[in-house]
Amino acid sequence: MTMPDFAIGKKHDESRQGEAFVSDAPVTRPPLKKFYIESYGCQMNFADSEVVASILQEKGFGFTRHFEEADMIFLNTCSIREKAELTVRKRLTEFRKVKKYNPGLLVGVLGCMAERLKSKFIEEEKLVDLVVGPDAYRTLPGLIEEAESGQKGVNVLLSREETYSDISPIRLNSNGVTAFVSIMRGCNNMCSFCVVPFTRGRERSRDPESILNECNILFEEGYREVTLLGQNVDSYSWQKSPETEMVSFAELLEKVAQISPLLRVRFSTSHPKDITDEVLYTMGKYENICKYIHLPVQSGSTRILQMMNRTYTREWYLSKVNRIRELLPGCGISTDVITGFCTETEEDHTETLSLMEYCEYDLAYMFFYSERPGTLAARRFTDDVAEEVKKRRLQEVVALHRLQSLKSMQKEIGKTLKVLIEGNSKKSDHHWSGRSDNNKVVVFPKSETLQKGDYANVIIESCTAGTLIGKLKI
Numbered sequence: 001m002t003m004p005d006f007a008i009g010k011k012h013d014e015s016r017q018g019e020a021f022v023s024d025a026p027v028t029r030p031p032l033k034k035f036y037i038e039s040y041g042c043q044m045n046f047a048d049s050e051v052v053a054s055i056l057q058e059k060g061f062g063f064t065r066h067f068e069e070a071d072m073i074f075l076n077t078c079s080i081r082e083k084a085e086l087t088v089r090k091r092l093t094e095f096r097k098v099k100k101y102n103p104g105l106l107v108g109v110l111g112c113m114a115e116r117l118k119s120k121f122i123e124e125e126k127l128v129d130l131v132v133g134p135d136a137y138r139t140l141p142g143l144i145e146e147a148e149s150g151q152k153g154v155n156v157l158l159s160r161e162e163t164y165s166d167i168s169p170i171r172l173n174s175n176g177v178t179a180f181v182s183i184m185r186g187c188n189n190m191c192s193f194c195v196v197p198f199t200r201g202r203e204r205s206r207d208p209e210s211i212l213n214e215c216n217i218l219f220e221e222g223y224r225e226v227t228l229l230g231q232n233v234d235s236y237s238w239q240k241s242p243e244t245e246m247v248s249f250a251e252l253l254e255k256v257a258q259i260s261p262l263l264r265v266r267f268s269t270s271h272p273k274d275i276t277d278e279v280l281y282t283m284g285k286y287e288n289i290c291k292y293i294h295l296p297v298q299s300g301s302t303r304i305l306q307m308m309n310r311t312y313t314r315e316w317y318l319s320k321v322n323r324i325r326e327l328l329p330g331c332g333i334s335t336d337v338i339t340g341f342c343t344e345t346e347e348d349h350t351e352t353l354s355l356m357e358y359c360e361y362d363l364a365y366m367f368f369y370s371e372r373p374g375t376l377a378a379r380r381f382t383d384d385v386a387e388e389v390k391k392r393r394l395q396e397v398v399a400l401h402r403l404q405s406l407k408s409m410q411k412e413i414g415k416t417l418k419v420l421i422e423g424n425s426k427k428s429d430h431h432w433s434g435r436s437d438n439n440k441v442v443v444f445p446k447s448e449t450l451q452k453g454d455y456a457n458v459i460i461e462s463c464t465a466g467t468l469i470g471k472l473k474i
């Protein structure tokens with residue numbers, strides 16, 4: 001188990017951190033130069049790397065999965081917790097060795113850390129040639145030229161408009177079945193612990209036409225699941241002009257679901273204050289909208305929630321969970337929890353545990369509080385919970401969640417679940433691996449009639465903490 005900064009599941013997948021990207025896209029001409037890109041952090045960052053790859057490929061650059069043969073190395077970084085930044089700094093020192101035998105090599109830092117540290121990066125990490133924030137990727141080819149001529153390329157301007165809507169991302173490390181589609185960028189929420197509003201700028205929604213176009217193309221290419229991504233998808237809102245009608249998230253969701261009943265639709269993340277009944281009704285109306293909601297709570301104590309500026313209370317959150325259970329019985333619910341936020345007492349912590357007991361989450365991403373410079377909390381409050389207390393509370397939260405997630409898996413035994421096949425199981429080429437509607441990994445023996453991207457009805461016979469094991473229903 002990765003402790004204490006614990007994160008499991010698909011949203012912030014520990015196993016994908018630092019993943020080097022490769023693509024199956026056909027290469028039409030020999031590349032001018034080769035780039036290598038590694039991604040850290042949330043799904044939005046992984047999706048952004050696909051936009052970066054598209055911008056670079058358009059300019060004639062080609063990707064490589066081996067940094068030793070690259071002309072430029074990019075790290076798409078995350079600032080959400082201190083540990084994420086330390087990982088990137090460590091990785092940069094490894095590239096120092098490569099630069100020794102390849103002095104022409106360019107090293108670029110992209111994403112949230114670039115935005116947070118700006119040109120300080122170039123001063124502090126002597127090795128870095130390019131620093132490019134999340135809204136400046138279109139300028140990357142120009143910045144590469146500058147860097148090649150010996151200047152340092154920096155662009156960390158944040159934009160109020162940029163959504164990269166006209167760029168078709170190159171699917172990297174894709175299984176050819178599931179894909180992420182960004183529907184908005186930035187965040188206006190200002191949760192006091194969070195660095196995202198500072199590194200990713202103001203919230204802006206992407207033109208629904210371009211989203212639908214991207215999803216349609218994915219479906220035609222054989223993809224069978226799209227996950228609509230945003231920091232706060234329920235506040236998605238698009239209006240072409242003052243005369244035209246506003247498109248809400250529920251309407252967008254419906255339009256994507258209507259592409260084909262064979263295309264599964266997921267979304268992440270929902271802020272408890274914004275998710276509406278309209279969204280829940282839309283989910284209920286379409287079989288292909290997966291019944292799974294990521295609804296981060298952060299804390300079970302209303303006092304702490306207020307200090308976090310989450311703008312809801314414990315009771316409000318619980319009423320949302322009740323509403324989901326009422327309108328969408330069996331819907332999976334996952335969450336994010338932070339332990340040891342400023343002033344958190346044992347009583348507050350107990351409230352988090354009791355809220356978790358009530359909600360019986362299927363999946364949880366759990367962290368101890370990491371103060372981020374410049375955030376509201378860093379400016380207003382003292383980070384006064386001792387590190388060992390934060391970690392002990394995290395362990396308690398993790399232990400409870402483990403019990404609950406095992407229970408949630410065991411509940412599926414005996415049921416028949418519709419599974420979208422994503423590929424071979426990690427452990428055996430004789431087994432398929434896929435996910436159920438409510439986002440559980442299901443493994444079952446292959447049959448010749450099925451292939452990747454097909455749906456299968458699987459009878460669940462047993463489970464581990466992370467996987468359901470079954471057999472095909474004939």
Ligand code: SAM
Pocket residue numbers: 042080081193194195196230231232269270271296298336337338367368369370371372
């Ligand atoms: N927009 C999403 C939301 O509001 O739920 C969350 C986005 S953030 C990338 C993912 C999670 O990281 C948060 O929900 C929170 O639990 C965690 N996180 C953010 N800032 C943190 C901090 N300073 N210390 C520890 N965990 C943090």
Ligand code: SF4
Pocket residue numbers: 187188189190191194195196197231232271
């Ligand atoms: Fe950060 Fe809050 Fe925005 Fe999520 S909603 S990205 S936690 S500020």
